[in-house]
Amino acid sequence: MTNALNEIKPPVIELGIIGWLRKNLFSTWYNTILTILGIYLLYSILPPLFNWIFFDANFVGSSKDECTKDGACWIFIKQNLKLIFYGLYPTEELWRINTAYVMLLIAGIYLLIPNLKNKGWVGAFLLIPFPIICVYLFSGGAGLTNVETRLWGGLFLTLVIAGVGIVLSLPIGVLLALGRRSKLPIVSLLSTIFIEIWRGVPLITVLFMASNMFPLFMPEGVNFDKLIRALIGVMFFSAAYLAEVVRGGLQAMPKGQYEASQAAGLTYWKMMALVILPQSLKMVIPAIIGSFIAIFKDTTLVLIIGLFDFLGIIQFVGTNPDWLGFSHEGYVFAAAVFWIFCFGMSRYSQNLEKKLDTGQ
Amino acid sequence: MSKQSPKISNFIFNKNVQGVFYQAITLSLVILGIYYIVQNTAQNMVARGLASGFNFLGVESQFDIQMTLIEYSPTSTYFDAFIVGLLNTLLVAGIGILFATIIGFAFGIMRLSSNWLVAKIAESYIEIIRNIPLLLQIFFWYFAVLRALPKPKQSIEFMDSIFLNNRGLFVPDPNLGEGSSILFYLFWLSVIISIGIFVWSKKRQNKTGKTFPAFFTSMALIVGTFTLTLTALGFPISFEYPELKGFNFKGGMKLIPELVALTFALAMYTAAFIAEVVRAGIQSVSKGQTEAARSVGLKEGLVLRLIIIPQALRVIVPPLTNQYLNLTKNSSLAAAIAYPDLVLVFAGTALMQTGQAIEIIGMVMGVYLFLSLFTSVVMNLFNRYMKVGER
Numbered sequence: 001m002t003n004a005l006n007e008i009k010p011p012v013i014e015l016g017i018i019g020w021l022r023k024n025l026f027s028t029w030y031n032t033i034l035t036i037l038g039i040y041l042l043y044s045i046l047p048p049l050f051n052w053i054f055f056d057a058n059f060v061g062s063s064k065d066e067c068t069k070d071g072a073c074w075i076f077i078k079q080n081l082k083l084i085f086y087g088l089y090p091t092e093e094l095w096r097i098n099t100a101y102v103m104l105l106i107a108g109i110y111l112l113i114p115n116l117k118n119k120g121w122v123g124a125f126l127l128i129p130f131p132i133i134c135v136y137l138f139s140g141g142a143g144l145t146n147v148e149t150r151l152w153g154g155l156f157l158t159l160v161i162a163g164v165g166i167v168l169s170l171p172i173g174v175l176l177a178l179g180r181r182s183k184l185p186i187v188s189l190l191s192t193i194f195i196e197i198w199r200g201v202p203l204i205t206v207l208f209m210a211s212n213m214f215p216l217f218m219p220e221g222v223n224f225d226k227l228i229r230a231l232i233g234v235m236f237f238s239a240a241y242l243a244e245v246v247r248g249g250l251q252a253m254p255k256g257q258y259e260a261s262q263a264a265g266l267t268y269w270k271m272m273a274l275v276i277l278p279q280s281l282k283m284v285i286p287a288i289i290g291s292f293i294a295i296f297k298d299t300t301l302v303l304i305i306g307l308f309d310f311l312g313i314i315q316f317v318g319t320n321p322d323w324l325g326f327s328h329e330g331y332v333f334a335a336a337v338f339w340i341f342c343f344g345m346s347r348y349s350q351n352l353e354k355k356l357d358t359g360q
Numbered sequence: 361m362s363k364q365s366p367k368i369s370n371f372i373f374n375k376n377v378q379g380v381f382y383q384a385i386t387l388s389l390v391i392l393g394i395y396y397i398v399q400n401t402a403q404n405m406v407a408r409g410l411a412s413g414f415n416f417l418g419v420e421s422q423f424d425i426q427m428t429l430i431e432y433s434p435t436s437t438y439f440d441a442f443i444v445g446l447l448n449t450l451l452v453a454g455i456g457i458l459f460a461t462i463i464g465f466a467f468g469i470m471r472l473s474s475n476w477l478v479a480k481i482a483e484s485y486i487e488i489i490r491n492i493p494l495l496l497q498i499f500f501w502y503f504a505v506l507r508a509l510p511k512p513k514q515s516i517e518f519m520d521s522i523f524l525n526n527r528g529l530f531v532p533d534p535n536l537g538e539g540s541s542i543l544f545y546l547f548w549l550s551v552i553i554s555i556g557i558f559v560w561s562k563k564r565q566n567k568t569g570k571t572f573p574a575f576f577t578s579m580a581l582i583v584g585t586f587t588l589t590l591t592a593l594g595f596p597i598s599f600e601y602p603e604l605k606g607f608n609f610k611g612g613m614k615l616i617p618e619l620v621a622l623t624f625a626l627a628m629y630t631a632a633f634i635a636e637v638v639r640a641g642i643q644s645v646s647k648g649q650t651e652a653a654r655s656v657g658l659k660e661g662l663v664l665r666l667i668i669i670p671q672a673l674r675v676i677v678p679p680l681t682n683q684y685l686n687l688t689k690n691s692s693l694a695a696a697i698a699y700p701d702l703v704l705v706f707a708g709t710a711l712m713q714t715g716q717a718i719e720i721i722g723m724v725m726g727v728y729l730f731l732s733l734f735t736s737v738v739m740n741l742f743n744r745y746m747k748v749g750e751r
Contacts, residue, residue, distance in 0.1 A: 024476035031475045038477040186383040190390060200732035201725045202689035208707045209725070212717040216404045217397045297493040304696050311496055318503075331500045335492045342491035 053332070064323060076326040077333050080317045084333075087153015087308055093145065096137040097156055103130065131167055134160075149227040153308035155337065157227075161299040161309065165234040166292050172235070173242030174281075178272060180243065181250050191243075198240035203301050206233045211305045230302050238295045245287045249280030282356055289349035293342045310334060401718070408715075416714045417442070423709055425700045427616050438710055445705035446727060452622055452701060453688040459627035460687060461680075464634025471639050482635065489632035495693055497629055502621035502697045512608050521601050523609060529620050530602035533613040539593040543586070550585040554578030618699035622691065630687045637683060641676035642668070674746050678739055685735050689728060702727060 025035045056071030059078075067073035077084065086094055107130070110122050138160070140146040152160065179191030198206070210233030214224060224232075253276055261271040281288075303312030314330040317323060371377060405412060417439040424434050429447045432440055470482035489497075507526060509516070515525040523530040554577075561572035590597070602612025645668050653667040694701035695708060702724055711720045 024474070027474065034473070034475050034478050038475075038481055041481070184379050184383050186387050190386065196733070197725075197729065200729040202692040202703070202728055204692045204695060204703055205707060205721060205725050205728065208703070208711075209717075209721045212711065213721060216401045216717065218404075219400050220404060220407060293491070297491075300493040300495040301693070301696075303495075304693075311493065311499070315499065327504045331496060331504050334496055335500070338493055338496065339488065339491045343487065346491065 064326075072329050072332070073326055074329065074333075076317075076323050076329050080320075080323070083154060083317055084310070084313055085155050087157055087313055088151040089147060089153070089156065090145075090151065093147060096144065100134050100137055103133070127167060131163070134163075149225050152227065154313045155310045157302075157307065158296075158299050158310040161227075161231060161234055161302060162292075162296045164231050165238045165295045165299070168235045169239040169242055169295070170288070172239035174246050174277065176239060176243035177246035177250060180247055195240045195243050198237050199244065203234075203237055203298050204304060206237050207301060207305050209233065226305070227307060230305060230307060234295070234299065234302075237298075238291065241291050241294070242288065245284050245291055246281065248287065249284035250276065252283055253280050285356060286349045286353045289345055289352075293345050296341060296345070297338065310337070410715050412716065412719070414719055416716055416719070419714075421710065421713075423713070425705055426698075427619065427700055438714070441710055442702075442706050442723065445700060445702035448700055448705070449688070449691055449694075449702040449727075452619065452626065452691045452694065452699070453684075455623050456626040456630065456687050456691065457684050459623065460630035460634055460683070463627060463631035464683075465638055467631060467635035468638025468642070471635060472642060486632045486635050489629055490636075494625065494629045494690055495696060498622060498625040498693055498697060501625045502618065506617040506621050512604060515604075515609075521599075523602055523604075525609075526617065527608060527614075528617045529615040530609045530612045531615065532599040532601050535598045535600050540597055543589050543593060543597070546585055546589050547582070550578075550582045554581055557581075616699070618694070618697050621697060622694050622699050626687055626690060629690070630683055633683050633686070634680060637676055637679045640679075641672040644675045645671045677742060677746075681735055681739055685732055688731060692728075 026032045052071045054071075056069050058067040058069050058071065058073050058075055061067070061075045062079060063075070064073070067075055082091070082094075086097060089097065104126075107122050107126050110116060111119055111126075136142070137144070138147065138152070139149065176191050176195055179187050180195060182188045182191070207230060210229040211226065214229045214232070218224065257275055257279065258271070261275040266274065299309060300311040302309050303315065308316060311334055314334045318327045318330050404410075418437050420435055421438045421441045422434050423441075425432055425441065425444055427448060428444045429451065430440075430444060432444050467482045467485055470478050471486065473479045473482070509524060509526040512523075512525045512527055515523040515530075517523055521532050554574075557572075557578050558574045561574040565571055600612055602609040602614075649667050649671065650663060653663040658666065691701060692703040695704040698704065707720055707724045711717060714720070
C-alpha cells in the first residue's frame with residue numbers, strides 16, 4: 001500500500017524559479033525573442049533613468065552652480081519648494097494651509113484604518129464642515145487677514161480646485177442623474193440637455209467660457225473672482241460626468257427595490273435617499289473615483305486661463321532667469337506627484353471594490 | 361368637516377397633478393434664470409460697447425496663422441480663420457487617432473501576452489501614462505524634448521530624407537506630376553471593384569457554401585492596378601526631399617514642432633486608454649467560445665477571425681469611439697503650446713480682437729458638440745446593428 005503511493009516528484013525543470021522562467025519567459029521560440037527584446041529595452045531605458053534621477057543627481061546645495069554632477073539638479077525643486085507647494089501665499093500665513101492639511105490627513109488616516117467606529121461621522125465632517133472651515137482658513141475674514149485668491153497657487157491651488165470640483169459636483173451630479181431618470185418629461189429633458197452639453201465640449205472651452213462669458217451674465221458691478229469662475233466651470237463640467245456615472249448605478253438597480261419601497265409607502269425622496277441611492281452609489285464607487293481622478297488631472301487646464309496651479313507654477317519657475325534649463329526636473333517632479341496621487345486613488349478604489357463586493 | 365376637503369386633498373396629492381406642478385416650477389425657474397442672464401448680458405454689452413451678431417465673420421481678420429491647410433493671409437476673413445482652425449483640429453485628431461489605435465492595440469494585446477515580461481512592460485506603460493495629466497505630457501514633449509532638439513545643422517536624420525530638429529519634422533513632399541489624377545481614379549475604381557468582390561463572395565458563400573479568396577484577389581487587383589498604371593504613366597509621382605540651406609531646411613514638407621509634440625502626446629496618452637479597452641474586449645470573450653470553435657475543427661487563424669474578433673469588437677467599438685472623441689476634445693489643449701487649432705485661433709486670437717465672446721464660444725462649443733452628438737448617433741446605430749445577431 002505505502003509503496004504504491006510512492007510519489008514521483010515533477011522534474012526540477014518545471015519547479016521553482018527555473019520552472020517559472022521556462023513557463024513565463026521562454027515557453028516558445030518567439031517568447032524567448034520577445035523576452036530578450038524586452039530585457040534589452042529595459043536595459044537601455046532604466047539604468048540611464050535611475051542614474052539621472054538618483055545616482056548622478058545633485059541634492060545638496062542652494063544654487064544652480066552647485067549642480068556639478070551629470071544627473072538631475074533637484075536643488076532647483078528644493079529652492080522653489082515653497083512656490084511649488086503654496087504659490088505666492090504669504091509665508092507668515094502658511095500655517096493656515098498646513099492646519100487644513102493636518103486635519104485632512106488625520107481624517108484620511110482614520111478612514112483608512114479598518115474596523116474603526118463612527119467612520120460615517122468623519123466622512124460627513126470631511127464633506128460639510130471641513131470645506132467651510134477651509135474657506136475661512138484660506139481666504140480669511142473675522143480675525144484672520146484676507147489673502148486674495150490671486151496669491152493662491154501651486155499644489156495647494158490644485159487641491160483646492162480638485163476638492164471643490166469633487167465635493168460640489170457629486171450632489172449636483174446625483175440630482176442631474178435623478179432628473180434624467182425622472183418620469184416627468186420636462187425635468188428629464190432639461191437634465192439631459194444640460195448633461196449632454198457639458199459632456200460634449202472640451203473643458204478648455206468651458207474654462208474660456210467661464211473666464212470670458214460669466215462676467216457678461218452677471219448684473220453690472222457684480223464681479224466674480226477668476227478662481228471662482230474657474231471653479232464654477234470645473235464644477236458643472238464634472239457634475240455632468242458624475243451624473244452619467246450615477247445614472248449607470250440607478251439603471252443597474254433591480255426593479256424590485258423600487259417596487260418594494262413604494263409598497264412600503266415611501267415617498268419618492270425617501271425611497272431615493274433611504275433605499276435606492278445608498279445601494280446604487282455603492283455599486284458605482286469605483287467609477288466615481290475614476291471620475292475624481294479625471295477631475296484631478298483636468299485641473300491642470302486652469303493654467304491656460306492664467307491661474308498658477310501646480311503645473312502652472314512649475315512652468316513659471318522654469319522661466320525664472322536664475323533657473324533656466326531645468327524644465328526636465330520640473331516636469332519629472334510634477335509627473336511623479338500627479339502619478340502618486342492618481343495611482344494611489346485608483347489602487348484605493350480597487351481595494352474598495354473588493355471590500356464592498358457583497359455579492360448581489 | 362365639509363364634503364369638499366377629501367376632494368381637495370385628492371387633487372393635491374394626485375401624482376399627475378404634483379408632476380405638472382413640479383415641472384411648471386422647474387420650467388419657470390429655468391426660464392427666469394435664462395431671462396435674467398440674457399437681460400444682464402444685453403445690458404453689459406451695451407455698457408461695454410460690444411457688437412453682437414455674426415457680421416464679424418465677414419470682416420478681415422488681420423492676424424496671421426502659423427500653419428494653414430488652406431489659403432490664408434491676414435486679409436482673409438474671420439470665417440476663414442474659423443475654417444483654418446477647424447481643419448487644424450481635425451488634422452491633429454486624425455493623425456492622433458491613427459497612431460493611438462496602432463499603439464493602443466499593440467499594448468492591449470501585449471498586456472495579455474503569456475510572456476510575463478512583455479505583459480509587465482505593457483502594464484507599466486499603461487499605468488504610468490494614464491495617471492499623469494495630458495497637459496503635463498504635452499508640455500514635456502514640447503518644451504523638454506522638441507525644443508531641446510539640436511539645431512537644423514545637427515538634425516537627427518533618418519535615411520537621408522526625414523530630418524528632426526528644433527524647427528520641426530521635415531519629411532519628403534510628394535510631387536504630383538501630369539497624369540497622376542488618372543492614377544488616383546484607377547486606384548479608387550479598383551477599391552470599389554474589390555468591395556464588390558467581397559459582397560459577391562459573401563453572398564455566394566451564404567448560398568452555396570463555396571469560399572472565394574476575396575482578400576487576396578482584391579489585394580492583387582489594387583496593388584496590380586496601381587503598379588501597372590504607375591509604370592505605364594512613367595512614374596508621375598516624385599518626392600521633393602528637404603535640403604539644408606543656410607540655417608534651415610528648404611523644400612519637403614515641414615511639420616511644425618507644436619503639431620509633432622501634440623500628436624505624439626495625444627497618441628501616447630489615448631493609446632494607454634485604448635489598450636485597456638482592447639484588453640477588456642478580448643477578455644470578455646469567454647474561453648468556451650475558443651474551445652468550442654476548436655472542437656468543431658476550425659484552424660487557429662479562423663478561430664481568431666470568425667469567433668473571437670467579431671465578439672471582442674462588439675465590446676471594443678463603443679468605448680473605442682468614446683476614446684476617439686476624447687482625443688478630439690483633448691486636442692483643444694493645443695492652445696497651451698500655441699498650435700493653431702480651433703480653440704487657439706478662434707476662441708483665443710479672434711475673441712481677443714473682436715470681443716464677441718458669446719458668438720465665438722458658441723461656435724466653438726457647437727463644433728465639438730456636433731462631433732459628440734454625431735458620434736453618439738452613429739454608435740447607437742452600430743449597437744442596434746450589432747444586436748441583431750443576439751438571441
